[in-house]
Amino acid sequence: MTDNTAETTGSPPTDVLATSPEGKAVVVTGGGTGIGRAVAHRFAEEGARVLVVGRTPGTLRETAREHPRIRTLATDITAPDGPDTVVETALEHFGRLDVLVNNAALGIGGTLDTLDPAGLDAQLATNLRAPMLLTRRALTALEKSSGTIVNLSTAGSLGRRAWPGMSVYGATKTALDFLTRTWAVELAPRGIRVVAVAPGVIDTGMATRNGASAEQYAAFLDDIRPRIPSGRVGSPEEIAWWVARLTDPLAGYANGTVLAVDGALSVQ
Ligand SMILES: NC(=O)c1ccc[n+]([C@@H]2O[C@H](COP(=O)([O-])OP(=O)(O)OC[C@H]3O[C@@H](n4cnc5c(N)ncnc54)[C@H](OP(=O)(O)O)[C@@H]3O)[C@@H](O)[C@H]2O)c1
Known part of the structure; x- marks a missing residue:
């Protein structure tokens, strides 16, 4: 039997470890x-x-308040010019792009018989089409930095x-997982990694x-809490930590990974 271990293992390539002295540039x-x-605060900190x-x-300003490393x-x-605007603004501010976090999403509830075309289009546009076009626009910059999506x-x-009750939202996220795996394979030769974090129930008021009304949201949390094996909902900070960790140089072998962070809700 041939031992080819030496050819197939090793240290991360040095370019993966190279970061700017001014720190990573993150969108x-x-x-x-x-x-x-929470992700923005974690990276800035x-x-x-x-x-x-x-x-x-207003909410962007609140995120940046007391965080001089955060721009809004x-x-x-x-929007048609959304991807260009985002990437060009990042490059104007930072001169590089190391990490793109595709986090923005809409999650509109409802069963199939109540499906509203406007809500359907908004979720497809925000959760799928926009990340596709934004990620495509960011590729040249991410390739230069051996970056991470x-x-x-x-x-x-x-x-x-x-x-x-969440079929459209769930379908967009299942599709995003498929994109994560497929882009990881497509982009690996260019030195770009693609990973995903799959949160469980996180109390953000989404x-x-x-x-949903405040009462409906509170009732949802009360209903689901006892069904979470860890016995509680998660915090945004507990997701942000994993997002940041997956961009560490030593996370460099995680590629195409969809990481569940959900108090074991999805494995019970
Ligand atoms: N909370 C949870 O329990 C949970 C669980 C699993 C997964 N997730 C996922 O985690 C991510 C964050 O969720 P979250 O709970 O933090 O929700 P959230 O607070 O509602 O955050 C969504 C953000 O997306 C922005 N956004 C929506 N449409 C946009 C657009 N067209 N252009 C630019 N920004 C847009 C919203 O800001 P504006 O309205 O100001 O644009 C908002 O800040 C989402 O991808 C969500 O699917 C959340």
């Missing part, structure tokens, strides 16, 4: 609230320079699960930003 879409805000993108200037960009990532998926649509 976080949907960085004005919830998980995106670890010395990165961050551009947070969203449609609401109020733009709609689904981190997609925010969801544990709710992992594996062979069904998700009554549902209330997508049409």
Whole structure:
């Protein structure tokens, strides 16, 4: 039997370890609230320079408050010029791009018989089309830095699960997982990694930003909490930590990975 171990293992290539002395340059879409805000803060606290993108200037400003390493960009990532605006602004500020976090998403509930074409289009545009076109636009810059793309998926649509009432949202996230795997293979020869974090239930109030009342959201949390093996919902900071870790040089062998961070909700 031939031992080819020496040819197939080794240290990370040195270019993967090269970062700018001014720290990584990171773009976080949907960085004005919830998980995106926590991701921006985590990267900034670890010395990165961050551009947070969203449609609401006020929430973006709040994310950047007391964080001089965070810049803001109020733009709609689904707009025709969205991808150009995001990447060009990042390059103007930082001169490079090391990490793209595709975090912005809409999650509109409803069963098939209540499907609203406008809500369907908005979810497809925000959760799928925009990350596709933004990631494509960022490739040249990411190739220069041997960068990383981190997609925010969801544990709710992992594996062979069904998700009554969230079929469109779940379908966009399942598709995003497929893109994560496929782009990882396509982009590996260019030195770009593609990974995803699939959070479980994280208390960000996302549902209330997508049409649920405060009472409905509280009832949802009360209902699901006892069904989470870890016995609690997660915090945005617990997701942000994993997003940042997956961009560490020593995470360099994780590629095409969709990492569930969900208190074992999806494996019970
Ligand atoms: N919270 C959870 O339990 C949970 C669980 C699993 C997965 N996730 C995923 O984690 C990510 C973050 O979720 P979250 O809970 O933090 O939700 P969130 O607070 O509602 O964050 C979504 C962000 O996306 C931005 N956004 C929406 N449409 C946009 C557009 N067209 N252009 C630019 N920005 C846009 C929103 O800001 P504007 O409205 O100001 O644009 C908002 O800041 C999402 O991908 C979500 O699917 C969340």
